[in-house]
Amino acid sequence: MIIDGKKAVWKDYQKEIADDRYYYVRSCVRQNFFPGSETAFLKIMREELNKDVYEHPCHTSCSGIGYHSDIVPVETTMTVVARQFAIMTEAGYENLMPSCITSFGLYTEILDTWHHFPEVEEKIRKQLKKATGREFDKPKNLAHASDVIFKFRKEIGAKAKYKLINKNTGEPLKVVDHIGCHYAKMFPSKGIGGAEYPYVLSGMIEEWGGQVIDYPERRHCCGFGFRQYLVQANRGFSIACSKEKFESMKPFKPDMIITNCPGCPMFLDRWQYVINEMEGKRYGQNGEGIPVFTYEEVAGLVLGYDPWDLGLQMHQTDCEPVLDKIGIDYSPEDKYNLETVSAFSKSLV
Amino acid sequence: MNKHVIVIGGGVAGLEVAGQLSNMGIEVSLIEKEPKTGGHLNKWYKLFPDRRNSSEVQSYLARIVHNNRIKLLTNTTIEKFKKGRGHFYVTTNNGEVLNADAVIVATGFDLFKSARKEEYGYGIYDNVITSADLEEKFQKGDIILKNGAVPETIGIIHCVGSRDEKVGNFYCSKLCCVTAVKQAIEIREFLPDSKVFCFYMDMRMGGAFYEELYREAQEKWGVSFIRGKVSEASETIDNKLTIKVEDTLAGRPLKMKLDMLVLMAGMEMSEGGVRVAGIGGLKTGENRFFAAVDNHTGSNRSNIEGIFYAGTCTAPMNITETISHARAAVVEVIDYLKDGK
Amino acid sequence: MASNKNKFGFDISLGRQINYDANNRNIAEYLFDKEPSMRRCIECGGCSATCTTAGFTTFSLRELMILIKRGETDEVYMNLKKCMLCGKCTLVCPRGVNTRNIIVLAKKAFQKSDEYAI
Ligand SMILES: Cc1cc2nc3c(=O)[nH]c(=O)nc-3n(C[C@H](O)[C@H](O)[C@H](O)COP(=O)(O)OP(=O)(O)OC[C@H]3O[C@@H](n4cnc5c(N)ncnc54)[C@H](O)[C@@H]3O)c2cc1C
Ligand code: SF4
Ligand code: SF4
Ligand code: SF4
Numbered sequence A: 001m002i003i004d005g006k007k008a009v010w011k012d013y014q015k016e017i018a019d020d021r022y023y024y025v026r027s028c029v030r031q032n033f034f035p036g037s038e039t040a041f042l043k044i045m046r047e048e049l050n051k052d053v054y055e056h057p058c059h060t061s062c063s064g065i066g067y068h069s070d071i072v073p074v075e076t077t078m079t080v081v082a083r084q085f086a087i088m089t090e091a092g093y094e095n096l097m098p099s100c101i102t103s104f105g106l107y108t109e110i111l112d113t114w115h116h117f118p119e120v121e122e123k124i125r126k127q128l129k130k131a132t133g134r135e136f137d138k139p140k141n142l143a144h145a146s147d148v149i150f151k152f153r154k155e156i157g158a159k160a161k162y163k164l165i166n167k168n169t170g171e172p173l174k175v176v177d178h179i180g181c182h183y184a185k186m187f188p189s190k191g192i193g194g195a196e197y198p199y200v201l202s203g204m205i206e207e208w209g210g211q212v213i214d215y216p217e218r219r220h221c222c223g224f225g226f227r228q229y230l231v232q233a234n235r236g237f238s239i240a241c242s243k244e245k246f247e248s249m250k251p252f253k254p255d256m257i258i259t260n261c262p263g264c265p266m267f268l269d270r271w272q273y274v275i276n277e278m279e280g281k282r283y284g285q286n287g288e289g290i291p292v293f294t295y296e297e298v299a300g301l302v303l304g305y306d307p308w309d310l311g312l313q314m315h316q317t318d319c320e321p322v323l324d325k326i327g328i329d330y331s332p333e334d335k336y337n338l339e340t341v342s343a344f345s346k347s348l349v
Numbered sequence B: 001m002n003k004h005v006i007v008i009g010g011g012v013a014g015l016e017v018a019g020q021l022s023n024m025g026i027e028v029s030l031i032e033k034e035p036k037t038g039g040h041l042n043k044w045y046k047l048f049p050d051r052r053n054s055s056e057v058q059s060y061l062a063r064i065v066h067n068n069r070i071k072l073l074t075n076t077t078i079e080k081f082k083k084g085r086g087h088f089y090v091t092t093n094n095g096e097v098l099n100a101d102a103v104i105v106a107t108g109f110d111l112f113k114s115a116r117k118e119e120y121g122y123g124i125y126d127n128v129i130t131s132a133d134l135e136e137k138f139q140k141g142d143i144i145l146k147n148g149a150v151p152e153t154i155g156i157i158h159c160v161g162s163r164d165e166k167v168g169n170f171y172c173s174k175l176c177c178v179t180a181v182k183q184a185i186e187i188r189e190f191l192p193d194s195k196v197f198c199f200y201m202d203m204r205m206g207g208a209f210y211e212e213l214y215r216e217a218q219e220k221w222g223v224s225f226i227r228g229k230v231s232e233a234s235e236t237i238d239n240k241l242t243i244k245v246e247d248t249l250a251g252r253p254l255k256m257k258l259d260m261l262v263l264m265a266g267m268e269m270s271e272g273g274v275r276v277a278g279i280g281g282l283k284t285g286e287n288r289f290f291a292a293v294d295n296h297t298g299s300n301r302s303n304i305e306g307i308f309y310a311g312t313c314t315a316p317m318n319i320t321e322t323i324s325h326a327r328a329a330v331v332e333v334i335d336y337l338k339d340g341k
Numbered sequence C: 001m002a003s004n005k006n007k008f009g010f011d012i013s014l015g016r017q018i019n020y021d022a023n024n025r026n027i028a029e030y031l032f033d034k035e036p037s038m039r040r041c042i043e044c045g046g047c048s049a050t051c052t053t054a055g056f057t058t059f060s061l062r063e064l065m066i067l068i069k070r071g072e073t074d075e076v077y078m079n080l081k082k083c084m085l086c087g088k089c090t091l092v093c094p095r096g097v098n099t100r101n102i103i104v105l106a107k108k109a110f111q112k113s114d115e116y117a118i
């Protein structure tokens, strides 16, 4: 592999990411799947990077999950999204920062649609006004939360307590990055590094001391696919997608997987358990699974946050092998101690 | 005829035009931006359809130019361009001002920059090369991988940068199918133990003796042809490449490992041509090549009287067509100089 | 392997992909050797368009030959039996492929299962 060739591609896909004053929209499913991630993200943004991140309790699901499952018509979704824009506008913010990759893809798609079909935008404006009395400005800057962490990866690296390095061997950890499909496959120009060689997570891994693994099925979808997972009869296809990826990455002996989408860490994590139950197969070393993380969790670990504060006990594939490799200080007996977790959450409010 | 014609571009087309005009007693200045004339032909090993050595055509062109009094300006491009009363004033990058009665543009093509098809990893994966790179390997006589090993399985991807809306090229480059067939045969000649696979969207063998070459590749050399557009290539842990393609005629996706991938890069309007178009006010088509005034009866004529086109600066062409097109340009120029102005 | 349907309500789907490297292409090699005209096939479908059997069943000689070449021979043998050896395919083939002989030889190849079958 010629790394300079990749760097040349990365150069072609730079994007503008706002500096400060973000309006943050949460992901409905991430809060359930990996509840510590968004909390950790806000802590990093506000306390480590001193950024102004605004949240409003009245923002809703973007309804993307319904749109992608053929339940919610696109016009309804657009109106829901317009309402998020309205809340942002009312609060005096211009930089939209969604937590969810599908949301990010959806916002991008909607803004692009409005750009090409201004009459659709007009219609949605009227609908929103009629339904809620609200008006809105479109965001000046749209960046996914992982774009923002990418932007400040060096600052985070400078404050790091741990590096993605195996403390016993001194070797960088081998990290697989998995990018949510809706991050750049629909609009390659909106993703850092484009769609074929996305750099958004690789950049973090490199900066924090790890080594990026490029394996053949790197670009393959995790298999979530909304309808594919939601309908039980289709799950065989969903899990087969993840399995294809595991089989392909296994020879590279990855230490961990890092993701930036709600669905991917969920499925890459849970399906490892299911595959093991069904076929008795595990893909990590020493008969273990490959721990799967969100990028916020990894940033939190690097910054020295307590693994259980980050919600790592919610993972089905145990994360301890990686914690031990890095040499992270944690107390095994506190893994399921709700007291400490809530204390961390409380510290934010 | 006491006239002076400037020819821009010294590839097959420019050399043929210059030689023929000079044969007819016309004074010619040939402007070539590179240190050497010959254009792309210099890089090719053996030529389709009959696989003669490209040096034979090169020496024909050298002869026709050598036998004539042609003012050859290498390392030269044009900077300024002015049309007076039936006269053209061309300023070169060396500051020289040439005065001519007519101009022939023969700025040729550029090979499509294959790194733009990111999914194939040209410039990223160790053993992904282009058709032009392979010609160079043939010339050197060693078809080896980056690590020095001899490849056993080689895949050839057709239509790289042609017939592809994603890179803005709708057109077919017309001769990469036959180049693929020729190169597949040559690989098999060099490496008798190798297996070669061509992945095509359509086999466009529309030239004299092309279909015969295709048949020979199948029958004599056992080359496999699989109909489908390769969607992506990746590098495996053992430094091979794996590709994804649909075997469209079997109706199933297919994956396989290969040691080497050869990309049949298409032909695009040359950057040199784009510059000349800008300086000279010459019209280009949707495909970005120079647009002739009449596709059937005036494929050498430009939108400016007295400026003519020759060769692949107007469309993808093989050498046979390039030479015919160049000769046709000569006829147009002679006509113009005789009674045109 | 026992089905997981009872436990999870679904099984892991099997890939539809032709895994070229995992397949055995002995039968194709045998046919190329004994009937070299098969190499010339351009997969145009002339044979299967005119085929008596193809009109009434899912039999497609063109597709079967492709599957043999890829080493996907699981279904091929059973399908070959549908051919009536009428010879119409050979009559139309623009590349002069001796299709009828290919069918006869393919059946033979499958029968010599030790050496050639999958
Ligand atoms: C991979 C490949 C293999 C091929 N193999 C064969 C084959 O086997 N048989 C066959 O018949 N055909 C073959 N061809 C086609 C053949 O290469 C072309 O037909 C031929 O090169 C066209 O000649 P040309 O003069 O029009 O263009 P070119 O060869 O591109 O020459 C153009 C010349 O103009 C010069 N120039 C450009 N801009 C300027 C400027 N602004 N000022 C001054 N000079 C300038 C360039 O430096 C160059 O020397 C092949 C093509 C490809 C891509
Ligand atoms: S895209 Fe994200 S925020 Fe929108 S509905 Fe789906 S999970 Fe929720
Ligand atoms: S799942 Fe298939 S059809 Fe859908 S977007 Fe992906 S490639 Fe296209
Ligand atoms: S000649 Fe063949 S390879 Fe080249 S663009 Fe046309 S169809 Fe594609």
Ligand code: SF4
Pocket (backbone or CB within 6 Å): C040, C041, C042, C043, C044, C045, C046, C047, C048, C062, C092, C093, C094, C095, C096, C097, C099
């Ligand atoms: S008619 Fe001949 S060339 Fe066409 S698919 Fe049948 S055997 Fe092949």
Ligand code: SF4
Pocket (backbone or CB within 6 Å): C047, C050, C051, C052, C053, C054, C061, C082, C083, C084, C085, C086, C087, C088, C089, C090, C099, C100, C103
């Ligand atoms: S010989 Fe067999 S394959 Fe050929 S046309 Fe007759 S039935 Fe069809």
